[in-house]
Amino acid sequence: MTHDHEHHHEHGSDLSEMQLRTRALETILLEKGYIEPAAIDVLIETYEKKIGPRNGAQVVAKAWVDPRFRQWLFEDGTAAIGSLGFGGRSGNHLVALENTPSVHNMVVCTLCSCYPWAVLGLPPLWYKSAPYRSRTVADPRGVLADFGVTLPKDTEIRVWDSTAELRYLVVPTRPAGTEGWSEEKLADLVTRDSMIGTGLAKSPGDLK
Amino acid sequence: MNGAADMGGMHGFGPVVPEPNEPVFHAEWEGHSFALNMVTGVAKLWNLDAFRFKRESIPPAEYLNLSYYGLWTMTLELMMLEYGVATPAEIAAGHAIAPIKKAPHAVTATQCANMVRCGSPYNRQAPAPALFETGDKVRAKNMHPQTHTRLPRYARGHVGEVMRIVGCHVFPDSNASNLGEDPQWLYTVRFDGRELWGADTDPTVRVCIEAWEPYLEPL
Numbered sequence: 401m402t403h404d405h406e407h408h409h410e411h412g413s414d415l416s417e418m419q420l421r422t423r424a425l426e427t428i429l430l431e432k433g434y435i436e437p438a439a440i441d442v443l444i445e446t447y448e449k450k451i452g453p454r455n456g457a458q459v460v461a462k463a464w465v466d467p468r469f470r471q472w473l474f475e476d477g478t479a480a481i482g483s484l485g486f487g488g489r490s491g492n493h494l495v496a497l498e499n500t501p502s503v504h505n506m507v508v509c510t511l512c513s514c515y516p517w518a519v520l521g522l523p524p525l526w527y528k529s530a531p532y533r534s535r536t537v538a539d540p541r542g543v544l545a546d547f548g549v550t551l552p553k554d555t556e557i558r559v560w561d562s563t564a565e566l567r568y569l570v571v572p573t574r575p576a577g578t579e580g581w582s583e584e585k586l587a588d589l590v591t592r593d594s595m596i597g598t599g600l601a602k603s604p605g606d607l608k
Numbered sequence: 609m610n611g612a613a614d615m616g617g618m619h620g621f622g623p624v625v626p627e628p629n630e631p632v633f634h635a636e637w638e639g640h641s642f643a644l645n646m647v648t649g650v651a652k653l654w655n656l657d658a659f660r661f662k663r664e665s666i667p668p669a670e671y672l673n674l675s676y677y678g679l680w681t682m683t684l685e686l687m688m689l690e691y692g693v694a695t696p697a698e699i700a701a702g703h704a705i706a707p708i709k710k711a712p713h714a715v716t717a718t719q720c721a722n723m724v725r726c727g728s729p730y731n732r733q734a735p736a737p738a739l740f741e742t743g744d745k746v747r748a749k750n751m752h753p754q755t756h757t758r759l760p761r762y763a764r765g766h767v768g769e770v771m772r773i774v775g776c777h778v779f780p781d782s783n784a785s786n787l788g789e790d791p792q793w794l795y796t797v798r799f800d801g802r803e804l805w806g807a808d809t810d811p812t813v814r815v816c817i818e819a820w821e822p823y824l825e826p827l
Binding site: 435436491 | 613614615616617618619621622623624625626627630632633634635636637639640641642643644646647648650651653660663664672675676677678681682684685688693694698699701702703704708709710711713714715716717719720721723724725726727728729730731758759760762774777778780794798801804805809810812813814815816817818819820
């Protein structure tokens with residue numbers, strides 16, 4: 401069977417072509433004995449079901465309640481996060497970034513899509529998109545506005561471009577009105593976007 | 609190289625549009641595209657930097673029109689051709705063609721699970737002391753190699769400050785061309801937004817990049 405090798409590059413129209421191309425590559429790799437089928441399945445299942453932002457939310461919630469962990473997290477993110485069982489692929493060199501009332505951190509990969517899989521899972525499409533990659537380093541407040549986030553005009557916006565194998569996790573500020581909350585309950589306030597820096601943690605009222 | 613991948617500072621792409629309740633993969637083939645690229649990494653058919661170089665070498669008009677995982681699939685196809693894993697006839701046919709040269713080992717699910725758990729650290733033994741210290745002012749070199757680099761165009765020629773010495777890491781510029789890992793010191797360098805984008809830029813903006821020592825010159 402041959403399939404169409406003309407490229408169809410209007411947005412969204414490459415789905416069926418790419419399905420065929422991807423299947424062709426997989427078939428060749430299987431037939432030549434490079435991979436076992438179960439290897440494909442385990443990777444898809446891991447990143448669809450097992451590794452996601454809930455990991456990072458646990459890290460943030462612990463940092464909110466445990467001052468010693470918090471200090472360790474900012475000194476050696478890889479080790480502190482590793483102590484909770486998270487690390488490995490796209491998590492060998494982790495750096496936690498502390499949001500404060502005067503500094504807001506945002507993470508981007510202008511060159512492609514580097515992202516801390518170990519704590520956030522695979523990145524959303526917008527993180528990998530040209531609008532986000534092009535604008536975040538030059539106009540971070542404009543990007544925040546796209547997410548409905550407005551910060552005080554004197555807050556320093558610190559953008560981190562993931563140009564090496566370091567992976568960043570933003571630790572958002574703890575919302576008011578959460579004194580005495582358990583780590584588990586606090587973790588429900590920690591959104592994926594708040595750990596990328598395009599959002600803030602939810603407030604207790606948002607959970608109702 | 610100055611390819612389409614290096615997007616920082618470009619205009620005209622429009623607003624960022626988040627998708628509510630976004631699935632991890634938007635179609636089944638995307639999961640397969642993702643997994644195939646991971647698996648070929650485990651098989652060590654090529655290194656990650658070489659893969660990235662191939663991806664950014666896709667002509668800009670084509671790169672910008674491909675979906676994210678479409679780009680991954682196209683890159684995988686180009687790598688399989690370049691590294692002799694498949695022939696053009698096999699790609700066209702969609703299966704292996706006899707006589708089939710079998711791989712010495714097939715990557716297993718266990719190996720993949722181990723890769724997810726362990727990853728692959730990029731820090732290496734330092735061949736020499738670090739040239740810069742925290743607090744040093746440095747200039748990102750004005751350089752435009754045809755080959756792979758992780759120094760974004762928007763930073764080139766600009767002055768920043770070393771915030772942190774990260775360690776000694778695999779140098780992608782060398783590794784991507786299969787010239788060895790050539791470990792180099794890696795630094796976090798912070799730039800003022802006005803230095804990068806001009807005097808009328810929001811004065812609260814700072815941009816941090818990770819820069820290997822060969823990207824930097826002392827002031």
